Amino acid sequence: MLGVFSSSIVSPPDELVAAGSRTPSPKIKAEALVKRFVQNNLSAVSMQIGDHVQFAYTHCNESAVLPRSFAVKDDIFCLFEGSLDNLGSLRQQYGLAKSANEVMLVIEAYKALRDRAPYPPNHVVGHLEGNFTFIVFDKSTSTLFVATDQVGKVPLYWGITADGYVAFANDADLLKGACGKSLASFPQGCFYSTAVGELRSYENPKNKITAVPATEEEIWGAKYMVEGSAAVLAATK
Secondary structure (H helix, E strand, C coil): CEEEECCCCCCCCHHHHHHHHHCCCCCCCHHHHHHHHHHHCCCCEEEEECCCEEEEECCCCCCCCCCEEEEEECCEEEEEEEEECCHHHHHHHCCCCCCCCHHHHHHHHHHHHHHCCCCCHHHHHHCCCEEEEEEEEECCCCEEEEEECCCCCCCCEEEECCCCCEEEECCHHHHHHHHCCCEEECCCCEEEECCCCEEEECCCCCCCEEEEECCCCCCCCEEEEECCCCCECCCCC
16 A cells, blocks of 8 residues: 655655665655556556545455555545454444444544544554554645554555655555665554654653664665664564
8 A cells, every 4th residue: 555645744754854865766756656556556546635645555465364445534535454453342432333344443533533632642543453554644634644553563664755755655665666765664553643743652652753774784764763662663674
C-alpha cells in the first residue's frame, strides 16, 4: 500500500531531509512513484484525493492472516494492513455492527479522536491489539494520522520524493527507488499525526523520539528511537 502527501499536508521530516543531503542518491517525483506502484502490482487501485494526496493499494501477494483493506467514510480515507485481535470488543466499544472490519474500526476510532477532543491520540492507538499498520487521511481537515503496532510485524516505511512529497509504503524497495537515502523504517509502536505535529510513542508519549544517521551499508538514511528505551525502533536491512 502507498500514501503520498504534499508538503502542504505534511512537512518533510528534518531527519530524512538531512539523510538525503548527507548521501545524495537518485529520486523520482511523487507522480512517477504512484505510476511505478500501479505498473508493478497486479490489479492495483490508485486514487487522487484532492490536490495534494494520492493513495494506492493492491491485494496481490498479501498475507492471508494480515490482509490489506481500504475504506472511506465521511471524507475519511483509510488504508489498513494486518489484523486486530480484539476487534470484537472494539466493535462493541464503538457501537459498530458485527460485520465491521478493521479498516472501518480504525475510521471510527479516528473520528472519536477528532470529535471528542481533548482525547489523547495514544489512547486510541493503544487500545488496538494485534499486528497492523494504517494510514488515515481526513480530507475535511487535511489531517494525516499514521500508526504501527508495537511488534512491527507489518512493516511501514516513509521517505521523501524528488519533489518533496512524503511517501508511506509497506514496500521498502519501492521507496528506496523513489526516495534514495531520504528513507527510514517507520518506528514500531509509534504514531504520526499532523494534528499533533510530531512522531510519538503511544506507550511512552512523553518520551522524545530522536533519529540517528544510519551506517553506510544500510538502505536507510536514518533510524528512529524512543529516548529511555533500549530498543532501536527501526528495522534493519
